[in-house]
Amino acid sequence: MRLLPRLLVATLLFAAPSALADDAHTLYQTSIIDALLQGVYEGSTTIGDLHQHGNFGIGTINGLDGELIGLEGHFYQVRSDGSVHTLDDDVAVPFATVIEFEPQEHVDLPGAKDFVAFSRALDGKLSSLNTVVAVRIHGQFPWLKVRSVPRQTPPYRPLAQVVEGQSVFEFVNMPGTLVGFRTPDFMRGLNVPGYHLHFLSDDGEHGGHVLDMRLEPVIVDLDYAESVEVDLPKDRAFRGAGLNRDMKDDLRKVEQGGR
Numbered sequence: 363m364r365l366l367p368r369l370l371v372a373t374l375l376f377a378a379p380s381a382l383a384d385d386a387h388t389l390y391q392t393s394i395i396d397a398l399l400q401g402v403y404e405g406s407t408t409i410g411d412l413h414q415h416g417n418f419g420i421g422t423i424n425g426l427d428g429e430l431i432g433l434e435g436h437f438y439q440v441r442s443d444g445s446v447h448t449l450d451d452d453v454a455v456p457f458a459t460v461i462e463f464e465p466q467e468h469v470d471l472p473g474a475k476d477f478v479a480f481s482r483a484l485d486g487k488l489s490s491l492n493t494v495v496a497v498r499i500h501g502q503f504p505w506l507k508v509r510s511v512p513r514q515t516p517p518y519r520p521l522a523q524v525v526e527g528q529s530v531f532e533f534v535n536m537p538g539t540l541v542g543f544r545t546p547d548f549m550r551g552l553n554v555p556g557y558h559l560h561f562l563s564d565d566g567e568h569g570g571h572v573l574d575m576r577l578e579p580v581i582v583d584l585d586y587a588e589s590v591e592v593d594l595p596k597d598r599a600f601r602g603a604g605l606n607r608d609m610k611d612d613l614r615k616v617e618q619g620g621r
């Protein structure tokens with residue numbers, strides 16, 4: 363029975379490729395940040411599935427095996443040793459957010475001395491703070507501090523404990539692209555409120571989850587989501603997770619740890 367809707371969707375997409383255009387400005391995410399925080403590190407969604415929903419985004423890989431970056435239709439993994447790898451379609455992801463990136467706005471941003479200053483400055487430029495905004499910044503970055511996380515094995519520990527063993531890398535005058543999202547506070551629990559950015563260098567050899575950075579003036583490309591699709595895992599780890607509590611303190615440790 364459960365197969366039927368998927369088959370219908372597949373049929374419709376093949377019959378009418380223009381239906382894909384409806385994906386424009388639709389944010390897709392698999393699982394929710396609070397589940398990741400609690401150690402739900404395996405999902406059944408694959409890189410192939412992400413390709414169906416977007417060409418741009420961020421997330422992680424099953425077993426928490428590094429940081430995920432989607433850019434121009436390719437999905438990359440930054441492992442905890444700092445190496446970057448292209449991800450095949452059959453690789454599974456426990457948490458990811460993607461969009462078919464079609465920027466509606468391009469804003470000039472003056473330099474920013476750190477991540478907090480950047481967040482404040484870009485907030486002041488956005489035409490709305492009340493939806494998820496996909497953010498792409500290409501440039502040469504005077505200073506970036508990024509991290510990646512080490513692959514885990516069951517039984518999984520909460521993310522706040524795992525990041526104590528994260529690898530941190532700093533880059534100076536590195537050309538590349540920042541890929542990520544600004545999520546409104548009202549989506550707390552589903553995703554990371556505020557800016558969540560990953561970095562990929564132009565040579566494809568460096569990257570990670572951005573902890574802090576310094577910026578020269580840049581142009582920021584913005585795609586405002588008009589709808590959000592959340593795919594909830596059906597496995598026992600997700601269904602059994604204690605998701606009815608406030609994970610704010612864990613989130614702060616995970617997103618800003620080492621800043």
Ligand SMILES: [Zn+2]
Pocket residue numbers: 420421429558559560571572
């Ligand atoms: Zn991240």
